[in-house]
Amino acid sequence: MLIEEVPLPKKFITLYKSVGVRELYPPQEQLVESGILEEKKNMVLCTPTASGKTFAAEILMAKALDEGKKAVYVVPLRALAYEKFREFHKYEDIGLKVRLEMGDMDSSRYKNRLDFDLLVTTAEKCDSILRSRPEWFQNTGVLVMDEVHLIASDRGPVYEILVSKFQMLFGDLQVLALSATIGNAGELAHWLNAGLLLSDWRPVELIEEVEVGRDKYGKLKKLVQDSVSEGGQVLVFVNSRKSSESVAEKLGEELKLVEEGQREDLELVGEDILSALSTPTTQCRKLRDCIISGTAFHHAGVTNKQRILVEDAFKEGLVKVIVATPTLAAGVNLPSRTVIVRDVQRYGEGELDYIPVLEYKQQVGRAGRPKYDTYGKAILLARTDSEREFFIEKYVNGEVEAIYSRLGVEPVLRFHMLASIASGFTRTENALMEFFRSTFFGHQYGLEGFEAQLKKILNRLEGSGFIKQESRFLIPTALGRRVSELYIDPRTAENYITILGKAEEENRFPVLGLLEMLCDSSELSLLHVKRQDEQMLWEEAYHSSEKLFRDLDGFDLDPRFLERFKTARLLEFWINEVSEDTIMESYNVAPGILYQKLQIAEWLVYSSAELSKLLGFKNSLKEMKRLETRIKYGVKDELLPLVSIKGIGRVRARKLWNEGFKSISDLKKADIRKLKSLVGEKTAEGIKEEINKK
Numbered sequence: 001m002l003i004e005e006v007p008l009p010k011k012f013i014t015l016y017k018s019v020g021v022r023e024l025y026p027p028q029e030q031l032v033e034s035g036i037l038e039e040k041k042n043m044v045l046c047t048p049t050a051s052g053k054t055f056a057a058e059i060l061m062a063k064a065l066d067e068g069k070k071a072v073y074v075v076p077l078r079a080l081a082y083e084k085f086r087e088f089h090k091y092e093d094i095g096l097k098v099r100l101e102m103g104d105m106d107s108s109r110y111k112n113r114l115d116f117d118l119l120v121t122t123a124e125k126c127d128s129i130l131r132s133r134p135e136w137f138q139n140t141g142v143l144v145m146d147e148v149h150l151i152a153s154d155r156g157p158v159y160e161i162l163v164s165k166f167q168m169l170f171g172d173l174q175v176l177a178l179s180a181t182i183g184n185a186g187e188l189a190h191w192l193n194a195g196l197l198l199s200d201w202r203p204v205e206l207i208e209e210v211e212v213g214r215d216k217y218g219k220l221k222k223l224v225q226d227s228v229s230e231g232g233q234v235l236v237f238v239n240s241r242k243s244s245e246s247v248a249e250k251l252g253e254e255l256k257l258v259e260e261g262q263r264e265d266l267e268l269v270g271e272d273i274l275s276a277l278s279t280p281t282t283q284c285r286k287l288r289d290c291i292i293s294g295t296a297f298h299h300a301g302v303t304n305k306q307r308i309l310v311e312d313a314f315k316e317g318l319v320k321v322i323v324a325t326p327t328l329a330a331g332v333n334l335p336s337r338t339v340i341v342r343d344v345q346r347y348g349e350g351e352l353d354y355i356p357v358l359e360y361k362q363q364v365g366r367a368g369r370p371k372y373d374t375y376g377k378a379i380l381l382a383r384t385d386s387e388r389e390f391f392i393e394k395y396v397n398g399e400v401e402a403i404y405s406r407l408g409v410e411p412v413l414r415f416h417m418l419a420s421i422a423s424g425f426t427r428t429e430n431a432l433m434e435f436f437r438s439t440f441f442g443h444q445y446g447l448e449g450f451e452a453q454l455k456k457i458l459n460r461l462e463g464s465g466f467i468k469q470e471s472r473f474l475i476p477t478a479l480g481r482r483v484s485e486l487y488i489d490p491r492t493a494e495n496y497i498t499i500l501g502k503a504e505e506e507n508r509f510p511v512l513g514l515l516e517m518l519c520d521s522s523e524l525s526l527l528h529v530k531r532q533d534e535q536m537l538w539e540e541a542y543h544s545s546e547k548l549f550r551d552l553d554g555f556d557l558d559p560r561f562l563e564r565f566k567t568a569r570l571l572e573f574w575i576n577e578v579s580e581d582t583i584m585e586s587y588n589v590a591p592g593i594l595y596q597k598l599q600i601a602e603w604l605v606y607s608s609a610e611l612s613k614l615l616g617f618k619n620s621l622k623e624m625k626r627l628e629t630r631i632k633y634g635v636k637d638e639l640l641p642l643v644s645i646k647g648i649g650r651v652r653a654r655k656l657w658n659e660g661f662k663s664i665s666d667l668k669k670a671d672i673r674k675l676k677s678l679v680g681e682k683t684a685e686g687i688k689e690e691i692n693k694k
């Protein structure tokens, strides 16, 4: 079907032509012919990787937008959100408002109404907006759920909750669920009361092979060399961060990957990699060295900013090889003609497990994307002939697994139960039951025996003061509503309220104790404590027992205390201005992981300040607010006035302070030349401009 034949207004057709779409891919055509544009039904689109599911969704969104309705496009990962947002930006040219929303989980903080026609958002952010500002989604015509197989992942429950809420709140909404890899797409379609479009058409042929090499690295190196010498780029998947670094390093050292004339550009990317952190760490330097030799590694320990730099350099053809852990797998479009899967085994709970077929198919699906290549090649490495046979059967010819809901566990249930009561969405026990019946969990497992579990959770929520139960009615308290808006686990809030109450009563706010309290949450993953370190940590804890809120000899001290204490120590390092490199070395954490922890800690400390405010704990509020800024910037108390100025972070603030500029008025009086010599020309001017406004 030619693009002109799609029943959409001319402005959309012209726009699509301007970005190079001439005709529809067969699955897109099937979608149009299914009558979805006229009938307003839901649809599950289960077609291979790279088969153009995004554009299929765009056709449906365009129809809704044309009718003056909104479209919401939900993705599971930030990287994907950026990619989609960039892709959808073109709609601004025809006067539509395209927005990207992620991050900040307290959506009640918005000052203005979020004004959009097309919104790209992560699942959690979307749920957060639904909790405090559901009215912003009024008049939504289409809800697209990308990579919907992730319902079966640990972040999956929020996905199904979203769909159920949207469907209950906005009756005539169309849901479009997209995935390349669902074994039970029929079941999903049944749940959504949707049509099902299945296809195995792929615009670019993907050849999947299994190759044998007793020396896996030797084989891999040869394959990379061949592909690059034919002008291709390669993505290698391995099962650990350590391997991704060592393989990238070795390939960079042993192969000639840099083209004439690209060295300078690579050096520039390398510089950006180093300046992503205020002081570059060992890992940053390693990544820079890889980059200038034409390779890169990509894993959760690499910061977001650096990951984007790596992906962009790969897209520009500068970096020839990325060695990644599966964090890179879902949905992204990269010019990787060849994908090599080195490992299909991964350490699970202490032992090696085979990864699901679904994951393998997502990884190899990054090869041969129509924007970049005319064919794709996926090579899975085996050690022996018999392993090869096994891999062909299990992975190449294997069926992807069915997906199952993961909503039915208590921490997840209490989180979403409170939310649904707090936003006034379910006002009775029956309504709550109905709501859970409407989820994928309810559809798959039924609700037999669920009532007892529900009752237990409701009682606990009431015990914590988050809801009231009056006969069958469920009434949120102001506190319960706030906890839900803050997007934290009710159990976390309960923990915080207990300690904050104690601190307020005793009028005692030791920082280490407060940090240990913050770690008492399901949101922050705690540092692991090795057996041999236990003794030393206990000693440290006893030594600081005055600064803690727990009774270290109490029989009720829980087994995770030591992990919390260790994690609190890390946060303490951070706010005492210990350098990032030292923190990472002392605690053996990678930059990406450190920043992730700090970001979560910032959200938790904000939440505890908000709880203090609501509960009227005046001193706690003051202390938590101060701690919030300290965590945000990683500084001691004395630097707080300086970091309030835009452009001044922990390093610059310390430098200024040491030179005697300790307050805003010091800076006002400061000679601009002196400032320039301390923080650089641009920043110095920025500072002057900024403080003149104050």
Ligand SMILES: Nc1ncnc2c1ncn2[C@@H]1O[C@H](COP(=O)(O)OP(=O)(O)OP(=O)(O)O)[C@@H](O)[C@H]1O
Residues within 6 Å of the ligand: 020, 021, 022, 023, 024, 025, 028, 047, 048, 049, 050, 051, 052, 053, 054, 055, 179, 180, 330, 331, 332, 333, 365, 369, 370, 371
């Ligand atoms: N009709 C079309 N004509 C030309 N190119 C198209 C068309 N439809 C999609 N494409 C291009 O195909 C590429 C792959 O599309 P897309 O990212 O939507 O794949 P997908 O089906 O979502 O795959 P995955 O399951 O891996 O996410 C994109 O670069 C897109 O621009």
Ligand SMILES: [Mg+2]
Residues within 6 Å of the ligand: 053, 054, 146, 331
């Ligand atoms: Mg996709």
